[in-house]
Amino acid sequence: MTRRALAAASRLAPLAALLLLAAAGCAAPIQALDQRDTLVVQGGTFEVRFAEVDRHAQEAVQRAMQAVVPELARWGGLRSPVTVRVLPSHEALEVESHREGVGALKAYALFDVVLVQSPRTWGLPLLGPPQRELERLLLHELTHCVLFQQSAARREDVAAKAIAFWFREGMASDTAREASRYASLEDLARFYDDHPGVNPLSPDVELYRREHDVVYGAAHHAFTFLVRRYGEDAVRAMMASMRGGRTFAEAFQDVIGLTREAFESEFRRYVTLRGFRSGRLKAGPMTD
Numbered sequence: 001m002t003r004r005a006l007a008a009a010s011r012l013a014p015l016a017a018l019l020l021l022a023a024a025g026c027a028a029p030i031q032a033l034d035q036r037d038t039l040v041v042q043g044g045t046f047e048v049r050f051a052e053v054d055r056h057a058q059e060a061v062q063r064a065m066q067a068v069v070p071e072l073a074r075w076g077g078l079r080s081p082v083t084v085r086v087l088p089s090h091e092a093l094e095v096e097s098h099r100e101g102v103g104a105l106k107a108y109a110l111f112d113v114v115l116v117q118s119p120r121t122w123g124l125p126l127l128g129p130p131q132r133e134l135e136r137l138l139l140h141e142l143t144h145c146v147l148f149q150q151s152a153a154r155r156e157d158v159a160a161k162a163i164a165f166w167f168r169e170g171m172a173s174d175t176a177r178e179a180s181r182y183a184s185l186e187d188l189a190r191f192y193d194d195h196p197g198v199n200p201l202s203p204d205v206e207l208y209r210r211e212h213d214v215v216y217g218a219a220h221h222a223f224t225f226l227v228r229r230y231g232e233d234a235v236r237a238m239m240a241s242m243r244g245g246r247t248f249a250e251a252f253q254d255v256i257g258l259t260r261e262a263f264e265s266e267f268r269r270y271v272t273l274r275g276f277r278s279g280r281l282k283a284g285p286m287t288d
């Protein structure tokens with residue numbers, strides 16, 4: 001099936017897209033993940049599912065997890081085992097994650113599942129991606145699992161928490177030290193200057209696709225700003241408050257003492273006034 005046909009299929013509703021894929025004769029982008037292994041490390045238990053063709057690739061995934069799982073303790077760690085599904089193609093990842101048409105997608109996290117495109121297929125056929133890149137990606141995704149598991153008692157309860165996009169992505173980006181991949185604070189200040197009515201902390205689908213670097217950069221810097229002002233304890237307290245039954249908005253107001261919207265305005269003011277240049281905010285540079 002051609003890329004264009006896949007893109008056309010991806011614009012349809014998921015069921016229609018699957019039917020179209022089936023009609024086009026490529027109904028099985030997902031090979032059976034009939035192999036499994038169990039990884040137990042301090043801080044987590046994982047079941048790794050993979051196709052035989054990815055036996056070697058999944059070993060690299062397991063090594064990366066062993067390296068990064070201890071870092072999750074910063075946010076309280078995992079509360080439930082996680083299944084890691086090593087998918088044999090990018091198309092399989094798009095279908096399983098229901099994120100069709102997102103070419104840059106390499107992985108996707110749910111409450112107790114991480115989907116990862118096999119590093120065998122990342123476009124570096126002989127060597128595969130550097131191990132550090134795999135570690136960064138898995139640390140990002142597993143941080144999402146920690147957030148969901150620390151904020152909701154059950155997988156079914158996560159959506160109702162309505163966790164802000166910038167909090168979710170900023171927490172993962174901060175933990176995986178990804179600032180250099182996205183817009184800097186200066187870039188973000190210019191974006192705010194040029195787009196007075198646009199809030200990159202709550203992007204719609206169009207902004208998310210068009211300004212990927214800006215929305216992830218904004219998420220990263222807003223989360224870092226939150227932590228530097230209110231501390232990591234505040235983040236842990238917010239997750240505990242959500243697990244106790246509150247929504248993200250309620251937990252935010254309770255713990256931080258501001259509405260989420262007031263905080264977002266405060267962050268915007270800080271960025272547009274170039275507060276990051278003065279170093280007035282204690283605890284070092286804001287750009288790491």
Ligand SMILES: [Zn+2]
Binds near residue numbers: 144
């Ligand atoms: Zn993410």
